[in-house]
Amino acid sequence: MNTTPMISVAHAHRRFGEFAALDDVSLDIPAGSLTALLGPSGSGKSTLLRAISGLDDLDSGVITIGGRDVTGVTPQKRGIGFVFQHYAAFKHMSVRENVAFGLRIRKRPKAEIIKKVDDLLEIVGLAGFQHRFPAQLSGGQRQRMALARALAVDPEVLLLDEPFGALDAQVRAELRLWLRRLHDEVHVTTVLVTHDQEEALDISDRIAVLNRGRIEQVGTPEELYDHPANTFVMSFLGHVSTVGGHLVRPHDIVLARLAVGERVPTLGDLSTVATVRRVVRLGFEVRVEMVDERTGAEVVAQVTRGELDSLHLLEGDRVVARATRVPDVSLAPAAETAGKTTSPVAVGARSGDVALA
Amino acid sequence: MKVSTGARLGLRTVALAYVVILLLVPIGVIAYRTFGSGLGAFIASVSTPAAISALDLSLLIVAVVVPLNVVFGVGVALALVRGRFRGRGLLQAVVDLPFALSPVVVGVSLILLWGVGGWFGFLDNYGIKVIFGLPGMVLATIFVTLPFIVREVEPVLHEIGDEQEQAASTLGANAWQTFWRITLPAIRWGLTYGIVLTIARSLGEFGAVIMVSSGFPGVSQTLTLLVHGRYVDDHNTFGAYSAATLLMLVALVTLLAMTVLDRLRKTR
Numbered sequence: 001m002n003t004t005p006m007i008s009v010a011h012a013h014r015r016f017g018e019f020a021a022l023d024d025v026s027l028d029i030p031a032g033s034l035t036a037l038l039g040p041s042g043s044g045k046s047t048l049l050r051a052i053s054g055l056d057d058l059d060s061g062v063i064t065i066g067g068r069d070v071t072g073v074t075p076q077k078r079g080i081g082f083v084f085q086h087y088a089a090f091k092h093m094s095v096r097e098n099v100a101f102g103l104r105i106r107k108r109p110k111a112e113i114i115k116k117v118d119d120l121l122e123i124v125g126l127a128g129f130q131h132r133f134p135a136q137l138s139g140g141q142r143q144r145m146a147l148a149r150a151l152a153v154d155p156e157v158l159l160l161d162e163p164f165g166a167l168d169a170q171v172r173a174e175l176r177l178w179l180r181r182l183h184d185e186v187h188v189t190t191v192l193v194t195h196d197q198e199e200a201l202d203i204s205d206r207i208a209v210l211n212r213g214r215i216e217q218v219g220t221p222e223e224l225y226d227h228p229a230n231t232f233v234m235s236f237l238g239h240v241s242t243v244g245g246h247l248v249r250p251h252d253i254v255l256a257r258l259a260v261g262e263r264v265p266t267l268g269d270l271s272t273v274a275t276v277r278r279v280v281r282l283g284f285e286v287r288v289e290m291v292d293e294r295t296g297a298e299v300v301a302q303v304t305r306g307e308l309d310s311l312h313l314l315e316g317d318r319v320v321a322r323a324t325r326v327p328d329v330s331l332a333p334a335a336e337t338a339g340k341t342t343s344p345v346a347v348g349a350r351s352g353d354v355a356l357a
Numbered sequence: 358m359k360v361s362t363g364a365r366l367g368l369r370t371v372a373l374a375y376v377v378i379l380l381l382v383p384i385g386v387i388a389y390r391t392f393g394s395g396l397g398a399f400i401a402s403v404s405t406p407a408a409i410s411a412l413d414l415s416l417l418i419v420a421v422v423v424p425l426n427v428v429f430g431v432g433v434a435l436a437l438v439r440g441r442f443r444g445r446g447l448l449q450a451v452v453d454l455p456f457a458l459s460p461v462v463v464g465v466s467l468i469l470l471w472g473v474g475g476w477f478g479f480l481d482n483y484g485i486k487v488i489f490g491l492p493g494m495v496l497a498t499i500f501v502t503l504p505f506i507v508r509e510v511e512p513v514l515h516e517i518g519d520e521q522e523q524a525a526s527t528l529g530a531n532a533w534q535t536f537w538r539i540t541l542p543a544i545r546w547g548l549t550y551g552i553v554l555t556i557a558r559s560l561g562e563f564g565a566v567i568m569v570s571s572g573f574p575g576v577s578q579t580l581t582l583l584v585h586g587r588y589v590d591d592h593n594t595f596g597a598y599s600a601a602t603l604l605m606l607v608a609l610v611t612l613l614a615m616t617v618l619d620r621l622r623k624t625r
Contacts (some may be wrong), residue, residue, distance in 0.1 A: 055523050075526045082527040088520035092542040101538075102528035146524075153528060 004067070006031035006189040007052060007157055012061030014047055014213075021047040022058070023213035029157075029206075034183045034190045036200035039210035040236070045193045046161055048210070052191065053159050054078050066156050081150030081188075085162040087142040089134035095121065095145050096130040102153035120148040123182070140171040147179075151186065160192040164199065176203050197237050201225065209233050228327060241300040242292075243323040244272050250302035252325040255288065257311050258318040271322040274299050276315055279308070288313060290321065384605070391602040394595070402599035407574040411583040412603065417491070418579065419559045422498045426555050430506025431548065435540075437507070438514040455503050463500045464568020467493060493569035494579065498562050502555045509551035513544045549619055556611045560604060580604045 005028035014022040021044045029035050037045040050056040052063055054075035063071050070078050090098050096117050103113045121127050124144040134142055143163055150158060163179075164172040180203050183190055194200050200207050201221045209216040209224065209232070217229040228234035231247055241250045244267075258264065264273055274290035286308045290299040299321055303311075313319070360368075391399050402408065436442070437449060455463070471477050471487040480487060487493045521543065525535040541548075563581040571577045578586060580600060588597035 053527060055527070075523070076529045076531060078527075080527055082524065084520050084524060086520060088524040090521055090524070090539060091517075101525065101530075105529045105534060149524075149528065 004031065005029055006033075006066055007191065008062075008064045009048065009052065010062045012048065012051060012063070013059045014044075014051065014056075015059055020044075020213045022051070022061075025061070025210075025213070025215055027208055027215060027218065029189060029191060031189050032187050033206050034180070034192065034204045035206040035208060036204035037191060037193045037208050037210060038195070038197060038200040038237070040195060042212075043210040044213040045195075045210045049159050049161055049191060049193045052157075053080050053082050055082070079156040081153065081155035081158045083143070083146050083150050083158070083160045083163045085165045087134070087139070087146045087166075089137075089142050089146060091134050093133075094130065095126060095132050095134070095137070098134070098145055099148045099152050101149060106153065116152060117148075120152055121145075123151075123185075124148045125178075138171075139167050140175055143167065143175065144178075147182075151188070155188065158188045158190045160190065162193050162195070165194075172199075179203060201237070207237070209236060211236070226327070234327060239300070239302070242297055243299060243321055244270055246270065246323055246326045248323040248326055250287070250300050252323055253299070253301035254322050254324055255301055255303060255307075255311060255313070256320045256322070257313060258320060265320065267320070268322075270326065271320055272299070274319055274321050276313055276317045276319060278315060279313055281305070281308075288319075290319065293318075387598050387601050387605075390595070390598045398595070399599050399602065402596050403603045407578065408583060408600060408603070410575045411578045411580045411600070412607070414491075414494075414578065415560055415580040415604075415607070418494055418498050419556055421495050422502060422559050423552060423555055425499060426502055426506050427548070427552065429503070430551060431510055431541075431544070433507045434510035434514055434544075437511055439519060452504050452507050455501050460497075460501050460562065460564030460566075461568060463565040464497055467497055467500070467565070467569050471496070488569050489571040489577070491577075494566050494577075497565035497569050498559050501562055501565050502558045505554040505558065506548065506551035509547040509554065510544050511547075513547035514540075517543045545619075549615055553612060553615050557608050560608055560611075580607070 007027075007029040009025060009027045012022045012025040014020075019042075021042075023044075025044065025048060027048070037048060039045045047056060051058050051061075052065070054070065054073060058071070061071070062069060065078060065080070075082070090101065093101070096114075099117045099120055100113050103116060108116075118127070118130070121129065124147055126141060126144055126148065129137070129141070129145075134145070137145065143166075147163075160179075164175050167175065176199055192200075192204065205220060206218065207221055207224050208218045211232050217224055217233045219227075224233060224237050228237065234240055234247055239250050240247050241253065242248070243253060246269075258273070267273070272295075273293045275293060276288060276290050278289040280287040280289065284305055286303050286305055288301045288303060288308075290301070291297070292299050301321060311319075403412075433448070433452060437445065437452075468488055469475050471480070471493060473481055473488075477487070485492070487496070521539050522535050525539045526532075530538065561581060562579075563585065566579055567582055567585070570579070570582060572582055572586065574583070574586060580603065584597050584600045584604065587593040587600060
């Protein structure tokens with residue numbers, strides 16, 4: 001990966017009245033990477049993307065693309081491609097005219113335009129759809145057309161604002177995979193806004209987690225998942241549960257059934273006794289929902305079907321839940337956010353909602 | 358909702374009778390009176406110098422008013438929907454003023470403003486005759502037709518939103534290119550309908566125009582003034598019917614032309 005960033009945002013501030021959408025955000029995006037801006041709604045991720053595109057302004061801060069300061073530059077001169085959540089298809093134009101739009105604005109020769117458009121439609125899997133109109137396409141097809149349209153002008157960076165947010169789950173997963181392959185072919189620096197942690201983990205090679213207008217952590221998906229900087233990142237990226245006061249991943253919890261009348265063994269710091277409330281089979285994975293007998297808090301463990309079958313777990317059973325791996329973060333919560341107004345501990349405590357969302 | 362057969366038939370009868378009595382019968386009567394004495398008499402009556410001059414004048418006023426209203430109407434609609442400026446609420450209310458004001462009042466106010474002794478009356482000294490001339494009639498017609506295009510285009514602009522325009526700008530289009538290639542095609546239905554309404558109203562305007570026209574046959578009579586003049590001043594009822602029919606025919610032609618034009622553009 002190149003060391004000079006393709007996009008650089010420095011000290012970006014943006015307020016909407018009392019609400020700080022961006023609060024001193026600085027971020028470098030390496031050339032050729034596929035970076036996800038991940039965060040809950042209102043975290044500022046879309047505001048940041050739109051500021052990079054020039055569709056929205058910053059109150060203060062500097063944005064450079066390809067080493068060029070574009071802070072005061074209009075969108076049409078930033079060398080970007082932008083894809084909207086709701087496609088923004090030009091409804092009165094055919095697929096070919098849609099994709100050709102940027103090239104026609106640039107007054108390219110007709111033959112070149114037709115060739116390039118046909119090539120792009122081939123790449124996005126819409127060959128033969130040239131004369132259709134957007135109304136005759138499915139949502140997934142419209143979004144692929146929008147991608148071809150954005151790529152037609154050879155942008156330096158490709159910006160995607162929740163591009164799969166309006167699609168149903170199956171099409172979304174399909175397009176996600178397809179976009180990843182496309183990026184491996186085209187290698188254009190891509191920034192993707194999403195609130196879907198699974199999407200971010202699946203598709204991107206870098207993730208920036210945003211919360212309340214600030215960046216919590218930037219890194220590869222593995223870094224963020226295995227070494228979250230604070231409890232917010234941990235609970236937002238992947239599922240979490242609590243065992244003995246520690247924030248742990250549900251798949252890092254091992255269960256042992258207690259027979260009726262069996263004495264509770266001496267419990268270590270990482271273990272607790274819980275009562276099984278519900279067993280949910282999600283295909284190969286099984287989610288075991290329990291109540292901690294000491295604290296009354298909810299504990300969720302994720303086991304495989306095989307493990308469940310050997311345990312013979314039923315609702316009402318008592319188990320010993322033991323965490324096998326505890327990330328540093330739970331020992332030192334909010335290391336990164338110390339001194340900030342946010343309260344990651346409180347967010348972590350409600351992790352059950354996040355995990356199941 | 359389920360409605361019984363009796364009630365349904367009853368409602369239909371009432372609605373039909375309403376339309377027939379209030380719309381179709383009056384038009385039918387005029388057509389009957391016009392063509393009752395044969396086509397020749399009608400043609401003779403509408404090809405007098407006064408009638409031809411009136412038709413020309415009406416069309417001339419339409420030709421001046423429509424382009425002005427298109428530019429102004431689209432501009433104001435864009436400002437109202439996309440603009441963020443102080444006084445937007447005021448503009449919103451002012452646009453509807455012509456709907457609320459009686460055309461006669463418009464005529465009177467124009468005379469007060471542009472007539473001899475009015476604020477802009479000094480123009481008369483330079484040979485620019487506004488009141489009792491073509492400019493006055495154009496001003497009056499613009500005033501009464503001002504809201505049509507704004508009010509037809511505005512909801513369409515709301516509906517299409519601004520994402521298509523933003524997409525165009527990220528693809529390298531400047532504001533002007535975005536307007537011509539994205540916004541205008543998107544609002545063309547609303548605009549077309551607004552133009553049709555503007556033409557129809559311009560042709561049919563009477564109250565405001567009669568106040569600011571000198572009303573000389575063959576000089577400053579529009580078609581509506583001709584109908585009125587023949588009926589009231591000349592007691593030429595047949596002439597009035599013929600002129601009225603001509604007026605309706607012109608309106609009908611506009612409507613058909615608009616429909617055909619849009620068909621052509623769509624199948625292009």
